[in-house]
Amino acid sequence: MQPDLKVQCARKNAGPGHLMQTDVAIIGGGPAGLSAATVLASYGAKVVVVDEQAHIGGRLLGQLYQKRNGTWWIGRHIAHDLEQQATNSSVQFLTETSVWGVFPQWTLRLYSPSRVVPETIQASCVLICTGAAQVPIPIAGWTLPGVMGVGAAQMLVNAYHVRPGKRALVIGVDLLGLTIARELQLGGVDIAGIVLPDKSLVSRTSDSPLAAMKFLGQLSDWAPTWMMRRIAYGLRHPFWASQAARLFPHGGIKIWDMPLLFRQAATAILGEQQVEGVTVVDVQTNGDPIPGSEHVMAVDTVFLSGGLYPLAELPAAMGCRLAFIPELGGQVPLYGPWGETTLESVFVAGSVTGIEGAQVAMEQGILAGIGIARHLGLIDQDDAEAQRQKAHEKIWLARSSAEVQFLASIQTGRNLMKTLWQNAKAATTVSDT
Ligand SMILES: Cc1cc2nc3c(=O)[nH]c(=O)nc-3n(C[C@H](O)[C@H](O)[C@H](O)COP(=O)(O)OP(=O)(O)OC[C@H]3O[C@@H](n4cnc5c(N)ncnc54)[C@H](O)[C@@H]3O)c2cc1C
Incomplete structure (x- = not known):
């Protein structure tokens, strides 16, 4: 321009x-x-x-x-x-x-x-x-090149037609992150998943599978099929939200071909000169980490989505x-x-x-x-x-x-x-x- x-x-x-x-x-x-x-x-x-x-x-x-x-x-x-x-x-x-x-x-x-x-x-x-x-999500490694807020990624891909990365992980569960992840996917970015932020004093958004289920409940009108809309609507009820959080698969489920990994939380972003991966841990329904479940996801870009x-x-x-x-x-x-x-x-x-x-x-x-x-x-x-x-x-x-x-x-x-x-x-x- x-x-x-x-x-x-x-x-x-x-x-x-x-x-x-x-x-x-x-x-x-x-x-x-x-x-x-x-x-x-x-x-x-x-x-x-x-x-x-x-x-x-x-x-x-x-x-x-x-x-x-x-x-x-x-x-x-x-x-x-x-x-x-x-x-x-x-x-x-x-x-x-x-x-x-x-x-x-x-x-x-x-x-x-x-x-x-x-x-x-x-x-x-x-x-x-x-x-x-944007509300920032402070996490180890967040100053590495390749880490940005979802708002910056949105401007790069939609306003300047620049693909911010090849394979990316979104950290943070909120509507903006989900919609921008979809926009980035349409812009050619491979979304490796959307994970929770590590539970901490400053994590304001959904930092537990239970909170993530409640968030999905709010999105029920957006679900692509009638059946999914009904299921998502049920998550507005605290009982069904807690049951869903308990039963939600650790391997996640896919929406628009993007893995929603709401039983996993990011604990650190890794890399020497730029992002090379993210350490992720499985979590219990309240967001507490499950010891020994750490693993590394290989990505070159991280989008942080902590809300507005x-x-x-x-x-x-x-x-x-x-x-x-x-x-x-x-x-x-x-x-x-x-x-x-x-x-x-x-x-x-x-x-x-x-x-x-x-x-x-x-x-x-x-x-x-x-x-x-x-x-x-x-x-x-x-x-x-x-x-x-x-x-x-x-x-x-x-x-x-x-x-x-x-x-x-x-x-x-x-x-x-x-x-x-x-x-x-x-x-x-x-x-x-
Ligand atoms: C990262 C991000 C992504 C968003 N994505 C969406 C989306 O996809 N869909 C949607 O519906 N809504 C989105 N929103 C919500 C957005 O706030 C509204 O859509 C809408 O743009 C709000 O309009 P506004 O005029 O209040 O503020 P904005 O559109 O945010 O405009 C505010 C302007 O004020 C300027 N400004 C701020 N402080 C100063 C200063 N001190 N001196 C001079 N200029 C200043 C900024 O440069 C900016 O241009 C997003 C918001 C953010 C922050």
Whole structure:
């Protein structure tokens, strides 16, 4: 992909050391940020989108999968369309530019390795759409070349058409790992298996066969046959999940020709200069290793899949009030019905508010765009309220029809957020946007 000409032009106009002033600064050019940018520009706001990546689109760029109805979700194309719409509405982009701090009266401090972007943006409103990040799985040997997060592998194979390895083992059991393993397989990588992470203080995802069975239960709608759907559905019941964990074969079972080795856990990645293999041990149903069962699987690549968490460092550093809500993926900024936070003129949208797919992020971006337009007085209250209700319906629809649902209790998490917000409002320190 070639660097974008209009981005370079924007940079030249800005000049190093320059202070840029704008109505709205959007941090993150993924589906949430792009959708919000177009809405805001359509109301006449001056909008700048800042993204640390070279290309606009966020995690959409790596997404490529077949939907249940047989059509394909090609994230790169969707990102291109969103970027085009924003560009046509005169949204300005600063790529390869990190926002390293946001200071009161909303001054964004920027860093770019090329040093030809403005160092500072002064904005009336800030929208934070920083997305999500992967939870690491620390394991002996994980710094060897050939070890990467599944998200990196997804970008390599789907966005850059590079095969990251020939024969790979996935460590970690979660939906993202499973779907990306399938994408990598379609991209020509031989998936030797998906194993559990070694049970440890930091292994947050399924680190026992029992937890893995519960995970399979959540995936019942995805099972390829009617019979498998029924069996997987049964795993939602704790009794059947524990029976399945006990009876699950140590040699694993195959889905899409990928061995699910949920009675084995990885204990170390081996190699001198690069990955050469992984030491794997058989485990009991609670994840404890079975002594003497260690063996080595020969692979040249390892993908780590520890789950996702909302990237909320910036709102935390700015002083937004946060809440730890596991149903949303971890620490998230408190937000209200317009996407507003506990800080005046600061809004959030997308995965930074809780881990969900791109369609939900787009609808959340539209909602935040309407909220900011209302806050800036660009839209009248009645119109804004009508649009807010429509946007909430669309978010709900996107959530209930999502192809990928990362967190089983996401709606519970959203409801909890609503209550926390109302409580915070009642306690009155929350500004009324
Ligand atoms: C590794 C990974 C893989 C995923 N795969 C899928 C998938 O296959 N299917 C799916 O539906 N969902 C997937 N998701 C979920 C994903 O979060 C949503 O699909 C969607 O992309 C969220 O949109 P967003 O706009 O909130 O954030 P993102 O799309 O993540 O965009 C956030 C943007 O913010 C930028 N950014 C962050 N911090 C800064 C900063 N300080 N300064 C400047 N720029 C910054 C990033 O560079 C990024 O471009 C994945 C998420 C991750 C992390």
